[in-house]
Structure formats: C-alpha cells, structure tokens
Amino acid sequence: xxxxxxxxYAILSLIVLSKADAPMDSETLSRELSIPKSFLAKILQALxxxxxxxSFKGVNGGFVLAQDPKDISMLDVMSAVEGKxxxxxxxxxxxxxxPSDKATACSIWPFxxxxxxxxxxxxxxxxxxxxxxx
Amino acid sequence: xxxxxxxxYAILSLIVLSKADAPMDSETLSRELSIPKSFLAKILQALxxxxxxxSFKGVNGGFVLAQDPKDISMLDVMSAVEGKxxxxxxxxxxxxxxPSDKATACSIWPFxxxxxxxxxxxxxxxxxxxxxxx
DNA sequence: CATCAGGAGGCTATTATGGCTTTAGATTCG
DNA sequence: CGAATCTAAAGCCATAATAGCCTCCTGATG
Numbered sequence: 001x002x003x004x005x006x007x008x009y010a011i012l013s014l015i016v017l018s019k020a021d022a023p024m025d026s027e028t029l030s031r032e033l034s035i036p037k038s039f040l041a042k043i044l045q046a047l048x049x050x051x052x053x054x055s056f057k058g059v060n061g062g063f064v065l066a067q068d069p070k071d072i073s074m075l076d077v078m079s080a081v082e083g084k085x086x087x088x089x090x091x092x093x094x095x096x097x098x099p100s101d102k103a104t105a106c107s108i109w110p111f112x113x114x115x116x117x118x119x120x121x122x123x124x125x126x127x128x129x130x131x132x133x134x
Numbered sequence: 135x136x137x138x139x140x141x142x143y144a145i146l147s148l149i150v151l152s153k154a155d156a157p158m159d160s161e162t163l164s165r166e167l168s169i170p171k172s173f174l175a176k177i178l179q180a181l182x183x184x185x186x187x188x189s190f191k192g193v194n195g196g197f198v199l200a201q202d203p204k205d206i207s208m209l210d211v212m213s214a215v216e217g218k219x220x221x222x223x224x225x226x227x228x229x230x231x232x233p234s235d236k237a238t239a240c241s242i243w244p245f246x247x248x249x250x251x252x253x254x255x256x257x258x259x260x261x262x263x264x265x266x267x268x
Numbered sequence: 269c270a271t272c273a274g275g276a277g278g279c280t281a282t283t284a285t286g287g288c289t290t291t292a293g294a295t296t297c298g
Numbered sequence: 299c300g301a302a303t304c305t306a307a308a309g310c311c312a313t314a315a316t317a318g319c320c321t322c323c324t325g326a327t328g
Binding site for chain 1: 271272273274275276
C-alpha cells in the first residue's frame with residue numbers, strides 16, 4: 001500500500017475528532033498533535049472530499065466526522081489520503097491484467113493478487129470504532 | 135508502518151525465490167521482475183542480514199530462502215527491509231512512554247497503541263506460505 | 269465589511285528510490 | 299598455487315517522491 005505519513009496523520013486526526021463535540025480547526029489539531037499545519041490541512045481536505053470529514057468555513061469552523069466511526073474503515077482513510085487507489089503492488093493493477101510480459105512476473109501474479117486481497121480485506125474490516133472501543 | 139516500495143520488492147522476490155530450486159542472483163531477479171538492480175540488491179542484502187535469505191558468493195551464487203515459507207511473516211519482511219522497527223506511528227515509540235507532553239496526544243496514545251498491535255499481529259500471522267498456497 | 273477558517277496552488281526541504289563504482293569472498297581453471 | 303571470474307557487500311551520488319512551508323483565494327459569520 002505504500003503507507004505514508006499522511007495515513008498516520010489522518011488516523012491520528014480522526015481519533016481526536018471522534019472525541020470532539022464541536023468542529024475542530026486544522027490549526028488546533030496541528031498544535032495538539034504536533035503535526036505540521038500545512039501538511040495536515042491538505043490531509044483533512046482529502047478526507048473531507050471523500051466525505052469522511054465534514055468541513056465548516058468561517059468563525060468556529062473546522063472539521064467534524066461525517067460518518068459514524070464504525071463506518072470509517074482504515075482502507076477508506078488510506079485510499080482517501082494516498083491519492084491513488086490503495087495498491088500494495090502497483091505493478092499488479094487488475095485481476096484480469098497480467099502486469100508484465102515477463103513470464104516470471106506473470107506466474108507470480110496470482111500470489112500477489114491474493115496478498116493484496118488479504119491486506120485490503122483486513123483494512124476494510126478495521127474501523128475507527130474498533131480502535132476507539134475499550 | 136510507512137510501507138515503502140522496498141517491502142513490495144522484497145515480497146515479490148521472496149515469492150520467486152520460494153519457487154526456485156537453486157540460488158538466484160540479484161541481476162536475474164531484477165531482470166525477471168523489472169526491478170532496478172541496485173535497489174533490489176540492497177533489499178536482498180537486508181533480508182539476508184535478518185536470515186530470511188541465505189546468500190552465496192561466487193560462480194552460481196545468489197540467494198535462497200533461509201527459512202520455511204510458513205516461518206516468514208510479512209512483519210519479519212517489512213521490519214527487515216524498512217530499517218527501523220516497523221511502527222505505523224513513529225510518534226508513539228513504546229507502550230510505557232507517552233509520546234508527547236501534549237495532553238491530547240497523551241490521551242489518544244492508548245488507541246494508537248491498540249491499532250499498532252492489531253496491524254502488527256495481522257502482519258505477524260500472514261506468512262509467505264499463506265500467499266503461496268493455492 | 270472585517271474577520272475567521274477551509275481550499276488551492278506554488279515552492280523548498282527531506283527522504284526514498286535508483287545508478288554507479290569499488291571491495292571482498294567464493295569458485296573455476298591453468 | 300595463483301590468476302581470472304563471478305557475485306554479494308558496501309559505499310557514494312543523482313533523481314524522484316514525499317513531507318512540510320508560505321501565500322493568496324473563497325465562503326461563512328457577525
């Protein structure tokens with residue numbers, strides 16, 4: 001999946017936002033979590049675009065969760081933040097498409113696909129609610 | 135975990151090596167998988183250092199699996215290749231250590247730790263054998 | 269209309285990726 | 299035994315992608 005720091009920051013933010021009862025602005029979040037403000041802003045915007053967060057402009061604006069934590073999966077978060085579809089193996093784009101004309105690459109393709117599916121389904125089942133529950 | 139391309143290449147290599155019956159050198163692997171040779175060489179070296187692979191120098195040298203596929207977990211591979219300990223959340227280094235003096239960061243620490251454990255244990259149980267079996 | 273906070277884009281710094289060269293251990297052959 | 303050859307090991311350097319910084323624009327609020 002090529003998990004980057006953006007995913008890490010996104011999850012951190014979601015945990016904090018899930019506990020807030022009013023919109024929290026990116027500057028406050030940035031300060032509380034010691035995350036660079038400008039980078040965090042872009043991440044929050046990406047989450048808002050995928051309707052994982054809801055944003056409010058103006059005074060007392062900020063971000064709130066747009067969905068119930070049990071409906072927000074780590075796969076959702078990561079694919080929202082990492083731009084492209086979350087693919088561990090970028091050289092293996094689709095199940096019907098052999099990724100290469102090399103015989104070796106072709107023969108390992110089913111195994112890669114299997115691994116990809118395992119990771120994806122794990123991340124799809126792991127929700128924000130799972131992390132929050134005690 | 136900040137999964138990078140190195141992990142992807144490592145897993146690709148392990149799948150191919152698991153099907154070879156003689157040492158395979160980094161140049162051949164690089165050619166078959168269309169992976170940059172010099173980068174792949176470093177990855178294979180990292181895997182050899184953690185005794186996931188065994189290396190042979192000289193004529194007919196190369197790399198072979200040093201362990202049974204069922205004993206090679208994705209967590210092993212990723213931590214071998216990503217240099218540092220595989221931590222999704224680098225700001226949260228150890229369970230007894232609050233990662234920050236910020237109250238907010240401190241309060242979300244248990245949740246982060248929980249997520250980290252979930253991901254780690256998933257990756258620790260996912261072995262090369264799981265990927266290879268049909 | 270003044271102020272606040274998100275949205276969007278460009279720019280810089282840092283890190284990951286990839287290229288290249290040299291060194292060292294192992295094998296083969298004369 | 300010694301030279302030649304093969305391949306891992308290890309380093310340094312270039313490029314590409316990510317992480318982080320700054321400024322202006324837009325919509326909302328009072």
